[in-house]
Amino acid sequence: DVKVTQSSRYLVKRTGEKVFLECVQDMDHENMFWYRQDPGLGLRLIYFSYDVKMKEKGDIPEGYSVSREKKERFSLILESASTNQTSMYLCASESAIAKNIQYFGAGTRLSVL
Amino acid sequence: AQSVTQLGSHVSVSEGALVLLRCNYSSSVPPYLFWYVQYPNQGLQLLLKYTSAATLVKGINGFEAEFKKSETSFHLTKPSAHMSDAAEYFCAVSDSGGGADGLTFGKGTHLIIQP
Secondary structure (H helix, E strand, C coil): CCCEEECCCEEEECCCCCEEEEEEECCCCCEEEEEEEECCCEEEEEEEECCCCCCEECCCCCCEEEEEEECCEEEEEECCCCHHHCEEEEEEEECCCCCCCCEECCCEEEEEC | CCEEEEECCEEEEECCCCEEEEEEEECCCCCEEEEEEECCCCCEEEEEEECCCCCEEECHHHCEEEEEHHHCEEEEEECCCCHHHCEEEEEEEECCCCCCCCCEECCCEEEEEEC
């Protein structure tokens, strides 16, 4: 089975802190994604990556950056956390061959106080 | 650009009753369509997908969906609801079938099963 692991289920941070959300997949997938999920808004794409050291902006990249130094790991970075970034963050991966079949991690619920 | 609209943020049905979750899409090219399900405290998992083969698609757990081009719809159905079906359901569209540009998700429908 494909496994996508997000390092934390719950995080509480203070405004202005730098926050790292980590995601690791074990299926050698080329493509990885970060979404945020908010009630009534569904999932919105923040960033995605189709190769090591490659990244593309999604629909809502402002206030976020990403890092993909290794194929299996995709990190989401909040340079200076703000209260409006309180949300559920979901990481996903997909094979470049079987596109659009995305495998999701369990999510990280981030609270910024 | 593509988009999906899910009618009803919450749908409540009795156990054993028909489940119908509605999804309409907008796409300038033939779309690839998906339904994902999110059980409480879990990530999303693929329920079923339409990729231009048969218009009636069968998924896991007894769910199926029918692609209707004339209605730009891809509604999800299950003949008889079970308590374990209680979850959030997301319709999603891709117009590429390729390229890592991600899926466009609807806002989700929370399915409630009444005993």
